[in-house]
Amino acid sequence: MDRMKTRAGRRRALRTLAALAAGAAAPLSTLRPALALVPDPAPANARARMMTDLIGTNGWAGSEADIEMWRAMGISWGRDTVGPGQPDRPGEAMRIDKTSSAFDIDLPPALLRNERNGIGSLLMLGYTPRWNATVPGDSNSAPVDVDVWKQYVDAVVRKYSAPPYNLRYFQIWNEAAGKLSGGLPQSVFWHGPEFSKDEKRSKPYERAMQDYVERIHIPAARIIRSYRAYVVYGGWPDQGGLDNFHRWLEYRSPVLKERMLDWVDYVDTHYLPVADMESLYQRYVKNGPARGIWQTEIGNEYMKDPHYLPRYFFDFAVWALGRNWDDPNKYLSMIYHWDGYEPFRLTHPGPPERTYNVSGRSLVVLHQTAGGHLASFSKPLQCGPGVAANALLSGNDLVMQVSSSAGWQNISIGGLQPLRSHAVQVDFIDALSGEASAPDTVASSWDNDLMNVRFKVPDQVNGAGNNPPKHLAYLVVRRVTQAVA
Structure with a gap:
Protein backbone atom coordinates (compact mmCIF):
# COMPACT_ATOMS: atom_id res chain seq x y z
CA MET A 1 0.00 0.00 0.00
CA ASP A 2 3.02 2.32 -0.03
CA ARG A 3 1.89 3.64 -3.42
CA MET A 4 -1.31 4.84 -1.80
CA LYS A 5 0.51 6.37 1.17
CA THR A 6 1.43 10.00 1.28
CA ARG A 7 4.94 11.10 1.88
CA ALA A 8 6.02 12.29 5.31
CA GLY A 9 4.55 15.58 6.37
CA ARG A 10 1.78 15.60 3.81
CA ARG A 11 -1.08 15.37 6.26
CA ARG A 12 -2.08 18.25 8.51
CA ALA A 13 0.19 18.77 11.51
CA LEU A 14 -1.03 17.09 14.70
CA ARG A 15 -0.49 18.15 18.26
CA THR A 16 2.48 16.54 19.99
CA LEU A 17 1.17 13.58 21.96
CA ALA A 18 2.66 11.35 24.61
CA ALA A 19 3.83 8.01 23.22
CA LEU A 20 1.16 5.33 23.41
CA ALA A 21 2.08 2.16 25.27
CA ALA A 22 1.57 -0.67 22.78
CA GLY A 23 -0.23 -3.75 23.98
CA ALA A 24 -1.05 -2.50 27.47
CA ALA A 25 -4.52 -4.03 27.40
CA ALA A 26 -7.16 -3.42 30.06
CA PRO A 27 -10.20 -5.69 30.45
CA LEU A 28 -13.03 -5.12 27.98
CA SER A 29 -16.53 -5.08 29.46
CA THR A 30 -19.29 -7.27 28.06
CA LEU A 31 -22.55 -5.37 27.72
CA ARG A 32 -26.05 -6.85 27.80
CA PRO A 33 -28.81 -4.62 26.37
CA ALA A 34 -31.81 -4.53 28.72
CA LEU A 35 -33.59 -1.21 28.17
CA ALA A 36 -36.64 -0.62 26.00
CA LEU A 37 -36.44 2.87 24.48
CA VAL A 38 -38.53 4.20 21.62
CA PRO A 39 -36.35 5.41 18.73
CA ASP A 40 -37.17 8.36 16.55
CA PRO A 41 -39.42 7.41 13.62
CA ALA A 42 -37.45 5.89 10.73
CA PRO A 43 -38.30 6.10 7.03
CA ALA A 44 -40.75 3.40 5.97
CA ASN A 45 -38.20 1.73 3.66
CA ALA A 46 -35.31 1.88 6.15
CA ARG A 47 -33.67 -1.28 7.46
CA ALA A 48 -31.74 -1.59 10.68
CA ARG A 49 -28.25 -0.18 10.40
CA MET A 50 -25.17 -1.25 12.35
CA MET A 51 -21.98 0.50 13.41
CA THR A 52 -20.08 -2.20 11.51
CA ASP A 53 -21.67 -0.99 8.24
CA LEU A 54 -19.52 2.14 8.53
CA ILE A 55 -16.12 0.63 9.32
CA GLY A 56 -13.56 -0.61 6.81
CA THR A 57 -9.79 -0.69 6.55
CA ASN A 58 -6.99 -0.66 4.02
CA GLY A 59 -5.31 -3.99 3.44
CA TRP A 60 -6.59 -7.55 3.73
CA ALA A 61 -6.90 -9.94 6.63
CA GLY A 62 -4.18 -12.54 6.14
CA SER A 63 -5.67 -15.41 8.16
CA GLU A 64 -8.77 -16.63 9.96
CA ALA A 65 -7.26 -15.26 13.18
CA ASP A 66 -7.03 -11.84 11.53
CA ILE A 67 -10.69 -12.16 10.52
CA GLU A 68 -11.65 -12.73 14.16
CA MET A 69 -9.81 -9.54 15.16
CA TRP A 70 -11.57 -7.64 12.37
CA ARG A 71 -14.91 -8.91 13.68
CA ALA A 72 -14.04 -7.84 17.21
CA MET A 73 -13.21 -4.34 15.93
CA GLY A 74 -16.35 -4.20 13.77
CA ILE A 75 -14.45 -4.03 10.46
CA SER A 76 -16.61 -5.11 7.54
CA TRP A 77 -14.63 -3.90 4.46
CA GLY A 78 -11.11 -4.13 3.06
CA ARG A 79 -9.37 -2.20 0.28
CA ASP A 80 -6.18 -2.77 -1.71
CA THR A 81 -4.61 -2.75 -5.16
CA VAL A 82 -4.93 -5.24 -8.01
CA GLY A 83 -2.28 -5.92 -10.62
CA PRO A 84 0.36 -5.63 -11.75
CA GLY A 85 -1.27 -5.60 -15.19
CA GLN A 86 1.38 -5.28 -17.89
CA PRO A 87 4.26 -3.65 -16.02
CA ASP A 88 7.17 -4.42 -18.33
CA ARG A 89 6.19 -4.19 -21.99
CA PRO A 90 3.21 -4.00 -24.36
CA GLY A 91 1.64 -7.29 -25.36
CA GLU A 92 2.71 -9.27 -22.29
CA ALA A 93 0.15 -11.45 -20.53
CA MET A 94 -2.25 -9.46 -18.33
CA ARG A 95 -1.50 -10.22 -14.66
CA ILE A 96 -4.21 -9.31 -12.16
CA ASP A 97 -3.74 -11.90 -9.42
CA LYS A 98 -1.50 -9.92 -7.05
CA THR A 99 -2.01 -7.19 -4.48
CA SER A 100 -0.10 -4.88 -2.06
CA SER A 101 2.33 -2.11 -2.93
CA ALA A 102 4.88 -4.54 -4.33
CA PHE A 103 2.26 -6.87 -5.84
CA ASP A 104 3.78 -9.70 -3.82
CA ILE A 105 0.62 -11.10 -2.17
CA ASP A 106 -1.84 -13.44 -3.87
CA LEU A 107 -5.14 -11.60 -4.34
CA PRO A 108 -7.69 -14.40 -4.99
CA PRO A 109 -7.28 -16.12 -1.57
CA ALA A 110 -7.74 -12.78 0.21
CA LEU A 111 -10.92 -12.03 -1.70
CA LEU A 112 -12.32 -15.52 -1.16
CA ARG A 113 -11.57 -15.27 2.56
CA ASN A 114 -13.50 -12.01 2.66
CA GLU A 115 -16.39 -13.52 0.72
CA ARG A 116 -16.63 -16.49 3.10
CA ASN A 117 -16.72 -14.19 6.10
CA GLY A 118 -19.14 -11.56 4.84
CA ILE A 119 -16.46 -8.87 4.41
CA GLY A 120 -16.70 -6.48 1.47
CA SER A 121 -13.74 -6.01 -0.87
CA LEU A 122 -12.88 -2.82 -2.75
CA LEU A 123 -10.30 -3.09 -5.53
CA MET A 124 -8.36 0.04 -6.45
CA LEU A 125 -7.65 0.24 -10.19
CA GLY A 126 -4.33 1.90 -11.07
CA TYR A 127 -1.83 2.96 -12.35
CA THR A 128 -0.17 3.46 -15.77
CA PRO A 129 2.66 1.12 -16.84
CA ARG A 130 5.83 3.21 -17.08
CA TRP A 131 6.29 2.24 -20.72
CA ASN A 132 2.84 3.74 -21.53
CA ALA A 133 3.11 6.94 -19.47
CA THR A 134 2.69 10.42 -20.92
CA VAL A 135 5.28 11.67 -18.42
CA PRO A 136 8.16 9.33 -19.35
CA GLY A 137 8.65 6.61 -16.74
CA ASP A 138 6.00 8.05 -14.40
CA SER A 139 3.24 5.57 -13.52
CA ASN A 140 1.19 8.37 -11.90
CA SER A 141 0.59 10.07 -15.25
CA ALA A 142 -2.02 9.49 -17.95
CA PRO A 143 -1.57 6.65 -20.44
CA VAL A 144 -0.40 7.35 -23.97
CA ASP A 145 -2.54 4.47 -25.24
CA VAL A 146 -5.88 4.55 -23.39
CA ASP A 147 -6.76 1.12 -24.77
CA VAL A 148 -4.05 -0.41 -22.56
CA TRP A 149 -5.75 1.11 -19.50
CA LYS A 150 -9.16 -0.13 -20.66
CA GLN A 151 -7.84 -3.66 -21.22
CA TYR A 152 -6.51 -3.74 -17.65
CA VAL A 153 -9.78 -2.43 -16.18
CA ASP A 154 -11.87 -4.86 -18.23
CA ALA A 155 -9.73 -7.83 -17.19
CA VAL A 156 -10.04 -6.95 -13.50
CA VAL A 157 -13.77 -6.25 -13.45
CA ARG A 158 -14.66 -9.19 -15.70
CA LYS A 159 -12.83 -11.64 -13.44
CA TYR A 160 -13.64 -10.32 -9.99
CA SER A 161 -17.28 -9.33 -10.54
CA ALA A 162 -18.04 -12.96 -11.45
CA PRO A 163 -18.32 -15.98 -9.13
CA PRO A 164 -16.70 -17.01 -6.87
CA TYR A 165 -15.59 -13.43 -5.99
CA ASN A 166 -18.80 -11.51 -6.72
CA LEU A 167 -17.29 -8.03 -6.23
CA ARG A 168 -19.55 -5.08 -6.97
CA TYR A 169 -17.40 -2.08 -6.02
CA PHE A 170 -14.33 -0.83 -7.92
CA GLN A 171 -12.34 2.33 -7.28
CA ILE A 172 -10.81 4.31 -10.13
CA TRP A 173 -7.28 5.56 -9.44
CA ASN A 174 -6.21 7.20 -6.17
CA GLU A 175 -6.25 10.90 -5.27
CA ALA A 176 -6.24 12.30 -8.78
CA ALA A 177 -6.41 16.10 -8.61
CA GLY A 178 -4.85 19.20 -10.12
CA LYS A 179 -3.46 22.13 -8.17
CA LEU A 180 -4.36 21.64 -4.51
CA SER A 181 -5.73 24.17 -2.07
CA GLY A 182 -3.07 22.93 0.34
CA GLY A 183 -0.38 24.42 -1.86
CA LEU A 184 0.94 21.61 -4.08
CA PRO A 185 0.97 22.51 -7.79
CA GLN A 186 0.20 18.89 -8.73
CA SER A 187 -1.45 16.00 -6.95
CA VAL A 188 0.85 13.35 -5.50
CA PHE A 189 -0.83 10.66 -7.63
CA TRP A 190 -1.72 12.53 -10.83
CA HIS A 191 1.21 14.02 -12.74
CA GLY A 192 1.33 15.97 -15.95
CA PRO A 193 3.86 18.00 -17.96
CA GLU A 194 6.36 20.01 -15.91
CA PHE A 195 6.01 17.75 -12.88
CA SER A 196 9.11 17.63 -10.70
CA LYS A 197 9.86 15.64 -7.57
CA ASP A 198 11.12 18.94 -6.25
CA GLU A 199 7.83 20.65 -5.39
CA LYS A 200 9.38 24.09 -5.80
CA ARG A 201 10.14 23.32 -9.43
CA SER A 202 6.77 21.73 -10.30
CA LYS A 203 4.24 23.78 -12.26
CA PRO A 204 0.46 23.25 -12.38
CA TYR A 205 -0.95 20.52 -14.60
CA GLU A 206 -3.29 22.62 -16.73
CA ARG A 207 -5.18 19.71 -18.33
CA ALA A 208 -5.41 17.69 -15.11
CA MET A 209 -9.21 17.46 -15.06
CA GLN A 210 -9.70 16.94 -18.76
CA ASP A 211 -7.03 14.25 -19.05
CA TYR A 212 -8.28 12.39 -15.98
CA VAL A 213 -11.94 12.46 -17.03
CA GLU A 214 -11.29 11.55 -20.68
CA ARG A 215 -8.39 9.13 -20.37
CA ILE A 216 -8.97 7.47 -16.99
CA HIS A 217 -12.31 7.94 -15.26
CA ILE A 218 -15.06 7.74 -17.87
CA PRO A 219 -13.39 4.92 -19.89
CA ALA A 220 -13.03 2.86 -16.69
CA ALA A 221 -16.48 3.76 -15.35
CA ARG A 222 -18.16 2.64 -18.57
CA ILE A 223 -16.50 -0.77 -18.23
CA ILE A 224 -17.37 -1.10 -14.53
CA ARG A 225 -21.04 -0.32 -15.11
CA SER A 226 -21.19 -2.65 -18.10
CA TYR A 227 -20.61 -5.48 -15.59
CA ARG A 228 -23.41 -4.14 -13.35
CA ALA A 229 -20.90 -2.97 -10.76
CA TYR A 230 -20.49 0.35 -8.94
CA VAL A 231 -17.99 3.15 -9.49
CA VAL A 232 -16.16 4.55 -6.47
CA TYR A 233 -14.40 7.84 -7.14
CA GLY A 234 -10.66 7.67 -6.53
CA GLY A 235 -10.49 9.46 -3.17
CA TRP A 236 -10.26 13.25 -3.21
CA PRO A 237 -7.17 14.27 -1.18
CA ASP A 238 -7.67 16.24 2.02
CA GLN A 239 -5.46 19.07 0.76
CA GLY A 240 -7.46 19.40 -2.45
CA GLY A 241 -10.22 21.64 -1.12
CA LEU A 242 -13.93 20.86 -1.37
CA ASP A 243 -14.55 23.71 -3.82
CA ASN A 244 -12.02 22.14 -6.16
CA PHE A 245 -13.68 18.75 -5.65
CA HIS A 246 -17.03 20.19 -6.70
CA ARG A 247 -15.40 21.55 -9.87
CA TRP A 248 -13.89 18.17 -10.69
CA LEU A 249 -17.05 16.19 -10.09
CA GLU A 250 -19.14 18.60 -12.17
CA TYR A 251 -16.58 18.97 -14.96
CA ARG A 252 -18.08 18.28 -18.39
CA SER A 253 -15.63 16.97 -20.98
CA PRO A 254 -15.75 19.01 -24.19
CA VAL A 255 -14.70 15.86 -26.06
CA LEU A 256 -17.01 13.26 -24.47
CA LYS A 257 -19.84 15.75 -23.79
CA GLU A 258 -20.38 14.15 -20.38
CA ARG A 259 -19.86 15.07 -16.73
CA MET A 260 -17.65 12.94 -14.53
CA LEU A 261 -20.33 13.15 -11.81
CA ASP A 262 -22.73 11.13 -13.94
CA TRP A 263 -20.18 8.32 -13.90
CA VAL A 264 -19.69 8.28 -10.11
CA ASP A 265 -21.77 6.06 -7.83
CA TYR A 266 -19.93 6.79 -4.58
CA VAL A 267 -18.34 10.16 -3.86
CA ASP A 268 -15.06 9.48 -2.07
CA THR A 269 -12.70 11.66 -0.04
CA HIS A 270 -9.67 11.12 2.20
CA TYR A 271 -8.92 12.26 5.76
CA LEU A 272 -11.77 14.74 6.14
CA PRO A 273 -13.83 15.30 9.31
CA VAL A 274 -17.44 14.14 9.39
CA ALA A 275 -18.74 17.72 9.16
CA ASP A 276 -17.19 18.12 5.70
CA MET A 277 -19.46 15.39 4.33
CA GLU A 278 -22.55 17.55 4.76
CA SER A 279 -22.03 19.68 1.65
CA LEU A 280 -21.33 16.55 -0.41
CA TYR A 281 -24.50 14.93 0.90
CA GLN A 282 -26.67 17.95 0.19
CA ARG A 283 -25.19 18.52 -3.26
CA TYR A 284 -24.75 14.99 -4.65
CA VAL A 285 -26.46 12.34 -2.51
CA LYS A 286 -29.66 13.70 -0.95
CA ASN A 287 -31.36 13.93 -4.33
CA GLY A 288 -28.76 12.05 -6.42
CA PRO A 289 -27.06 11.34 -8.69
CA ALA A 290 -24.58 9.63 -6.32
CA ARG A 291 -25.60 6.66 -4.16
CA GLY A 292 -23.48 7.50 -1.12
CA ILE A 293 -20.35 8.98 0.44
CA TRP A 294 -17.22 7.01 1.28
CA GLN A 295 -13.85 7.89 2.71
CA THR A 296 -11.44 5.19 1.59
CA GLU A 297 -8.63 6.55 3.76
CA ILE A 298 -8.94 8.00 7.26
CA GLY A 299 -6.80 7.79 10.37
CA ASN A 300 -3.09 7.30 9.68
CA GLU A 301 -1.18 9.72 11.96
CA TYR A 302 -4.42 11.24 13.21
CA MET A 303 -4.66 8.04 15.26
CA LYS A 304 -1.83 9.29 17.46
CA ASP A 305 -4.76 10.91 19.24
CA PRO A 306 -6.37 7.82 20.86
CA HIS A 307 -9.77 9.57 20.81
CA TYR A 308 -9.71 10.06 17.04
CA LEU A 309 -11.25 6.79 15.83
CA PRO A 310 -14.00 6.30 18.45
CA ARG A 311 -15.07 9.92 18.13
CA TYR A 312 -14.96 9.82 14.33
CA PHE A 313 -17.10 6.69 13.98
CA PHE A 314 -19.59 7.63 16.70
CA ASP A 315 -20.08 11.07 15.12
CA PHE A 316 -20.25 9.41 11.68
CA ALA A 317 -23.03 7.08 12.86
CA VAL A 318 -25.04 9.93 14.41
CA TRP A 319 -24.62 11.93 11.20
CA ALA A 320 -25.58 9.00 8.93
CA LEU A 321 -28.69 8.21 10.98
CA GLY A 322 -29.96 11.68 10.12
CA ARG A 323 -29.10 11.38 6.40
CA ASN A 324 -31.46 8.72 5.02
CA TRP A 325 -29.12 5.79 5.74
CA ASP A 326 -31.33 3.47 3.70
CA ASP A 327 -28.62 1.15 2.39
CA PRO A 328 -25.87 -0.54 4.47
CA ASN A 329 -23.22 0.51 1.93
CA LYS A 330 -24.33 4.12 1.61
CA TYR A 331 -21.75 5.46 4.07
CA LEU A 332 -18.32 3.95 4.75
CA SER A 333 -14.91 5.02 6.06
CA MET A 334 -11.78 2.91 5.76
CA ILE A 335 -8.88 3.17 8.20
CA TYR A 336 -5.34 3.55 6.92
CA HIS A 337 -3.88 1.09 8.02
CA TRP A 338 -5.11 -1.80 10.15
CA ASP A 339 -1.69 -3.24 11.01
CA GLY A 340 1.87 -2.00 11.32
CA TYR A 341 4.77 -1.34 13.65
CA GLU A 342 3.80 2.24 14.53
CA PRO A 343 2.03 2.28 17.91
CA PHE A 344 -1.00 4.13 16.53
CA ARG A 345 -2.02 1.39 14.06
CA LEU A 346 -4.98 -0.82 14.99
CA THR A 347 -2.82 -3.87 15.60
CA HIS A 348 0.84 -4.82 16.00
CA PRO A 349 1.74 -7.85 13.85
CA GLY A 350 4.16 -9.36 16.36
CA PRO A 351 6.11 -11.52 16.85
CA PRO A 352 5.17 -13.56 18.71
CA GLU A 353 1.52 -12.88 17.85
CA ARG A 354 -0.70 -10.06 16.65
CA THR A 355 -1.97 -7.78 19.43
CA TYR A 356 -4.28 -4.76 19.64
CA ASN A 357 -2.86 -1.28 19.94
CA VAL A 358 -4.82 1.46 21.71
CA SER A 359 -6.68 2.46 18.54
CA GLY A 360 -7.70 -1.14 17.85
CA ARG A 361 -8.95 -1.64 21.40
CA SER A 362 -11.02 1.53 21.10
CA LEU A 363 -12.85 -0.03 18.14
CA VAL A 364 -13.45 -3.23 20.12
CA VAL A 365 -15.00 -1.13 22.90
CA LEU A 366 -17.13 0.80 20.40
CA HIS A 367 -18.33 -2.47 18.85
CA GLN A 368 -19.21 -3.91 22.26
CA THR A 369 -20.92 -0.75 23.46
CA ALA A 370 -22.87 0.23 20.33
CA GLY A 371 -23.06 -3.10 18.54
CA GLY A 372 -26.83 -3.32 18.21
CA HIS A 373 -29.24 -1.99 15.61
CA LEU A 374 -28.81 1.78 15.53
CA ALA A 375 -31.42 4.51 15.68
CA SER A 376 -31.37 8.26 16.18
Missing part, protein backbone atom coordinates in the same frame (compact mmCIF):
# COMPACT_ATOMS: atom_id res chain seq x y z
CA PHE A 377 -31.88 9.83 19.59
CA SER A 378 -32.69 13.49 19.11
CA LYS A 379 -34.04 14.32 22.55
CA PRO A 380 -32.19 17.10 24.39
CA LEU A 381 -28.88 16.53 26.18
CA GLN A 382 -27.96 19.24 28.67
CA CYS A 383 -24.27 18.98 29.48
CA GLY A 384 -22.57 20.52 32.45
CA PRO A 385 -19.44 22.68 32.14
CA GLY A 386 -16.50 20.75 30.73
CA VAL A 387 -18.74 18.08 29.13
CA ALA A 388 -19.59 17.44 25.46
CA ALA A 389 -21.81 14.54 24.38
CA ASN A 390 -23.42 12.86 21.39
CA ALA A 391 -26.06 10.13 21.57
CA LEU A 392 -27.74 7.33 19.66
CA LEU A 393 -29.78 4.21 20.37
CA SER A 394 -28.07 0.82 20.03
CA GLY A 395 -30.51 -2.03 20.33
CA ASN A 396 -32.31 -1.34 23.62
CA ASP A 397 -29.57 0.91 25.03
CA LEU A 398 -29.16 4.65 25.00
CA VAL A 399 -25.46 5.21 24.33
CA MET A 400 -23.90 8.62 24.90
CA GLN A 401 -20.30 9.26 23.96
CA VAL A 402 -19.00 11.78 26.47
CA SER A 403 -15.83 13.89 26.37
CA SER A 404 -15.17 15.57 29.70
CA SER A 405 -12.70 16.98 32.16
CA ALA A 406 -11.65 15.13 35.31
CA GLY A 407 -13.85 15.21 38.42
CA TRP A 408 -17.57 14.97 39.08
CA GLN A 409 -19.64 15.88 35.99
CA ASN A 410 -23.32 16.07 35.10
CA ILE A 411 -25.55 15.49 32.10
CA SER A 412 -29.36 15.76 31.87
CA ILE A 413 -31.36 13.76 29.32
CA GLY A 414 -34.82 14.42 27.95
CA GLY A 415 -37.27 11.98 26.43
CA LEU A 416 -36.86 9.17 28.99
CA GLN A 417 -40.07 9.75 30.95
CA PRO A 418 -41.32 6.14 30.40
CA LEU A 419 -38.43 4.93 32.58
CA ARG A 420 -39.43 6.93 35.66
CA SER A 421 -41.34 4.02 37.16
CA HIS A 422 -38.50 1.55 36.62
CA ALA A 423 -35.13 0.93 38.19
CA VAL A 424 -32.51 2.24 35.78
CA GLN A 425 -28.86 1.31 35.46
CA VAL A 426 -26.28 3.70 34.05
CA ASP A 427 -22.76 2.50 33.22
CA PHE A 428 -19.74 4.76 32.70
CA ILE A 429 -17.35 2.92 30.36
CA ASP A 430 -13.82 3.97 29.39
CA ALA A 431 -13.86 4.38 25.58
CA LEU A 432 -10.30 3.09 25.19
CA SER A 433 -10.09 0.19 27.63
CA GLY A 434 -13.74 -0.82 28.00
CA GLU A 435 -13.46 -0.84 31.77
CA ALA A 436 -16.68 0.09 33.59
CA SER A 437 -16.28 2.41 36.58
CA ALA A 438 -17.34 1.45 40.11
CA PRO A 439 -21.09 1.71 40.84
CA ASP A 440 -20.59 4.46 43.40
CA THR A 441 -19.12 6.76 40.72
CA VAL A 442 -22.37 6.97 38.70
CA ALA A 443 -25.78 8.07 40.00
CA SER A 444 -29.08 9.00 38.36
CA SER A 445 -32.06 11.01 39.56
CA TRP A 446 -35.12 12.77 38.12
CA ASP A 447 -35.86 16.47 37.82
CA ASN A 448 -39.34 16.83 36.34
CA ASP A 449 -39.03 15.28 32.86
CA LEU A 450 -35.22 15.14 32.81
CA MET A 451 -33.04 12.26 33.91
CA ASN A 452 -29.94 13.65 35.61
CA VAL A 453 -26.80 11.54 35.53
CA ARG A 454 -23.86 12.41 37.77
CA PHE A 455 -20.60 10.63 37.05
CA LYS A 456 -17.02 10.83 38.22
CA VAL A 457 -14.30 11.16 35.60
CA PRO A 458 -10.93 9.76 36.77
CA ASP A 459 -8.08 12.11 37.51
CA GLN A 460 -5.92 10.20 35.02
CA VAL A 461 -7.86 10.99 31.86
CA ASN A 462 -7.33 8.78 28.80
CA GLY A 463 -6.66 11.76 26.54
CA ALA A 464 -3.79 13.18 28.54
CA GLY A 465 -1.97 14.30 25.39
CA ASN A 466 -4.88 16.39 24.16
CA ASN A 467 -5.08 20.13 24.74
CA PRO A 468 -6.84 20.45 27.09
CA PRO A 469 -6.68 16.91 28.52
CA LYS A 470 -10.02 15.11 28.22
CA HIS A 471 -11.51 11.74 29.08
CA LEU A 472 -13.53 9.87 26.45
CA ALA A 473 -16.16 7.46 27.73
CA TYR A 474 -19.63 6.05 27.13
CA LEU A 475 -22.61 6.59 29.39
CA VAL A 476 -24.99 3.70 28.75
CA VAL A 477 -28.54 3.87 30.11
CA ARG A 478 -30.46 0.61 30.51
CA ARG A 479 -33.29 -0.72 32.63
CA VAL A 480 -32.62 -3.13 35.49
CA THR A 481 -35.02 -6.09 35.54
CA GLN A 482 -36.92 -6.97 38.70
CA ALA A 483 -34.83 -10.12 39.03
CA VAL A 484 -31.62 -8.09 39.11
CA ALA A 485 -33.12 -5.37 41.31
